[in-house]
Amino acid sequence: MKHDLPEAVARASGDTASLDTTLGERLAAQREAYLRAPFPAWSERARHLRALRDVLFANQDALADTMNADFGQRSKAEVALAEFVVLKQEIDSALKHGARWMRPQRRRAGKWLMPGRARVVPQPIGVAGIVVPWNYPLLLGAGPLVCALTAGCRAMIKMSELTPRTSALFADLIAQTFAADHVTVVNGDAAVGAAFTALPFDHLLFTGSTRIGHEVMRAAAANLTPVTLELGGKSPALIGEQARFEYAVDSLLLGKTLNAGQTCIAPDYVLLPRGKEEAFIVRAHQRFNELYPDFARNRDYTSIISPKHYERLERLADEAQAAGAQLHALGPRDAATRQFAPVLVTGAPAHTQLMQEEIFGPLLPIVPYDSLDEALRYVNARARPLALYLYADDAQTVDRVTRETIAGGMSVNETLMHIAAEGLPFGGVGASGMGSYHGYEGFCTFSKMKPVFTQARLNGRHLIAPPYGKLFNTLIRLMLKF
Numbered sequence: 001m002k003h004d005l006p007e008a009v010a011r012a013s014g015d016t017a018s019l020d021t022t023l024g025e026r027l028a029a030q031r032e033a034y035l036r037a038p039f040p041a042w043s044e045r046a047r048h049l050r051a052l053r054d055v056l057f058a059n060q061d062a063l064a065d066t067m068n069a070d071f072g073q074r075s076k077a078e079v080a081l082a083e084f085v086v087l088k089q090e091i092d093s094a095l096k097h098g099a100r101w102m103r104p105q106r107r108r109a110g111k112w113l114m115p116g117r118a119r120v121v122p123q124p125i126g127v128a129g130i131v132v133p134w135n136y137p138l139l140l141g142a143g144p145l146v147c148a149l150t151a152g153c154r155a156m157i158k159m160s161e162l163t164p165r166t167s168a169l170f171a172d173l174i175a176q177t178f179a180a181d182h183v184t185v186v187n188g189d190a191a192v193g194a195a196f197t198a199l200p201f202d203h204l205l206f207t208g209s210t211r212i213g214h215e216v217m218r219a220a221a222a223n224l225t226p227v228t229l230e231l232g233g234k235s236p237a238l239i240g241e242q243a244r245f246e247y248a249v250d251s252l253l254l255g256k257t258l259n260a261g262q263t264c265i266a267p268d269y270v271l272l273p274r275g276k277e278e279a280f281i282v283r284a285h286q287r288f289n290e291l292y293p294d295f296a297r298n299r300d301y302t303s304i305i306s307p308k309h310y311e312r313l314e315r316l317a318d319e320a321q322a323a324g325a326q327l328h329a330l331g332p333r334d335a336a337t338r339q340f341a342p343v344l345v346t347g348a349p350a351h352t353q354l355m356q357e358e359i360f361g362p363l364l365p366i367v368p369y370d371s372l373d374e375a376l377r378y379v380n381a382r383a384r385p386l387a388l389y390l391y392a393d394d395a396q397t398v399d400r401v402t403r404e405t406i407a408g409g410m411s412v413n414e415t416l417m418h419i420a421a422e423g424l425p426f427g428g429v430g431a432s433g434m435g436s437y438h439g440y441e442g443f444c445t446f447s448k449m450k451p452v453f454t455q456a457r458l459n460g461r462h463l464i465a466p467p468y469g470k471l472f473n474t475l476i477r478l479m480l481k482f
Contacts (some may be wrong), residue, residue, distance in 0.1 A: 019188075019195050023156075026184055027199050030127045030154040033181035038124060040152045042099040048149045048178070049098075053091045055177045056142060059169070060084055063138055066165035070134075072303035072338050074259075082258060083139040086420050090143055093422050093439055094150040101150070101443045107451075112479060115456040122447040124152035126202030129225075131193065131216070133208045134162035134305055135262045135360075141170060144205050145183065147442030153203075158186045158196040162305055194219070201225050203446055207264070208232075209358070210431050228435030228445055231428050232358045234268040235385040237415065238375055238401060240392030241273050247413075248391035249283040252364075255389070255415025256342060257291065260302040261362040262309075265387040265409070265416055268359050271375045274368035281328045281344055281366075288330040288342060295331040295341055303338040304361060310338045313361040320345055320354040320365075372397065376404050384408070386432035389415050408432050 056063070064079040102122050109118040128148040132141040141157055148155045157174070159167035164187075171185035178184075186196055197204060197216045200223035206216045207230040220227045237255075239248045252267055259266075272280060292298045304310040321327050325348035331341025342362040348355050354365060369375040379388070388407035392398050398412055408428035411418045419426050419438075427436025437445045455461070464472060 019192065023186065023192075023195055023199055026156060026180070026186075027127060027201070029181045030156065030184070033179075034124070034126050034154050040124070042102060045098060045102075045149060045152055046095055048182075049091055049095055049146065051177050052142065052145065052149065053088070055173050056087070056138070057084070059173055063166060063169060066169050067137065067163065069165050070137075070163040071305055073299065074302045075300045077300065078258065078302060079138075083136055087139050087142055087146070089420065089422055090146045090438065094146055094443075097440070098150045098443070101440055102152070104452075109453065113453070116459060117454045117456070119452050119454075121450045121452050122151070122443070123450050125446050125448050126153060128153045128155045128446055129196065129199060129201035129204040130155055130157045131197060131204070131206040131208065132157060132159050133264075134160035135259060135264070137163045137166045137170065140207050144207075144437055144442070147437050148446045149183075151443050151446035153446045154181070155183050156186060156196070156199075156201070157183070158188075158193055161187070161189045161192075198222065203228070205435075205437065205445070206230065213433070228437060229428065229433040230264065230426070231386065231431065231433040232264045232360070233383055233385045233428070233432040234358055235265055235387040235389070235407070236379050237267040237270045237389040238379070238391065239270065239272040239276075240390065240394070240397045241372070242394055242397070243391040244393065244413075245276065245279065246283050249280055250287050251391070251413070251415050252389070253284050253287050253291070253342070256362060256364050257288070257301065258416065260304060260340060261342070261364075262302070262305060262360055263416070264360075265419060266360075267364065267387075267389055267415055268385070269355070269365040269367055271367050271369050271378060274370050277346055277366050277368055281346075284342070284344060285328075285330050292331070292341075296334070296339070301339065301341075304340050305338075307335075307338065309361070310335060310340060313340060313359075313363060316352075316354045316359065316361075317343055317345070317363055320348045320352045323349045323352050325349070325352070325354070325365075372400065376401070379405050384428075384430035384432055386428045387411070387416075387418070406430075
């Protein structure tokens with residue numbers, strides 16, 4: 001199936017003059033449909049989840065092919081592992097637990113309100129907006145949608161213009177599976193994205209850069225739209241003094257080469273004991289050649305998404321080198337195919353862009369430290385990251401780093417894998433985002449957890465009503481007694 005991007009954009013948004021009206025009409029149709037059926041039964045929600053699973057997995061090869069075409073090269077095996085496996089787990093978990101998640105939860109009313117009853121009723125929030133980045137278009141489009149459908153919501157999804165073939169195919173598959181007033185996909189450029197985030201959704205989930213996150217939050221604030229922001233930042237990896245060193249290097253290399261480092265939770269720099277820099281470089285070079293033999297012809301390594309992004313990575317490396325850093329390439333790079341083998345960087349000055357902004361590619365600075373205290377100060381002096389990776393086996397180091405740092409998520413003796421843990425929420429903190437989703441937390445994100453108090457037929461409410469007198473004063477003293 002071939003998809004023409006201009007036609008897909010035109011279908012999604014119409015011309016520029018009518019863009020706001022077209023998007024507004026889609027939102028209005030979804031909100032009207034939501035109000036007609038504001039609390040779908042679990043059987044209906046489960047049917048929608050199965051329908052989504054069936055259509056996406058029936059087209060797994062086609063989606064992998066479009067991603068490969070959009071990137072220039074992206075391994076089908078990598079797509080299966082990093083997108084479909086995690087997505088399947090998300091859907092399976094929702095189908096297994098969703099009926100329980102949507103049940104009212106009993107809560108304590110407190111002794112002074114007895115025999116009244118308190119509960120929390122999960123209620124679909126309404127219409128969700130989901131903004132999808134280009135780096136994992138299926139997982140980051142369908143993953144939040146799973147959470148929204150489990151919560152009983154309707155959804156509008158804005159796909160990335162940098163993956164036009166995948167975005168067009170995803171839009172067609174959703175249109176085949178859902179009514180437009182239930183789930184709809186919008187395709188288009190940055191102007192479409194800006195108009196999309198300005199809509200008065202009941203909740204907006206955005207995945208992307210911290211810079212664009214600021215703009216999204218400003219747009220949402222005009223409507224007081226609640227937001228979940230999944231941003232990025234510089235995620236540190238800390239190799240402890242007693243870590244299994246070669247294992248740590250191998251594991252970090254796996255995390256950095258997946259999708260050529262174009263991952264929001266990829267390790268952005270490595271802190272390691274001073275004196276082990278050369279050992280890190282030697283081991284990484286050896287392991288990279290084992291992972292991607294005959295690199296120039298290897299089909300397992302993903303290309304950089306666009307010439308613009310490729311040139312940016314070269315600028316980051318060149319600027320750092322000009323400032324005195326040393327570059328240690330693990331393999332060749334080719335601007336024509338946008339194949340960019342990892343480059344380890346030592347001695348990069350703190351003021352360089354490489355050390356200041358999220359890299360989002362296969363450059364990996366190495367920063368030596370002399371003590372764990374120094375390493376922790378280094379991490380905590382910077383914006384709170386989306387992920388933190390620690391390699392250590394001694395409980396004292398693990399406990400200290402866990403307690404004394406704040407990050408959106410953390411993996412110990414592993415890289416990236418916390419995002420795939422079925423029961424863990426995923427989200428940022430501070431500059432790396434706000435809110436979370438996946439699993440139960442995703443269900444809560446798209447639900448209003450409504451507190452409900454039910455008064456008993458026989459109750460003592462009249463005892464604390466005006467006119468206030470001796471009985472009231474006695475009761476108040478009793479209530480305030482320590």
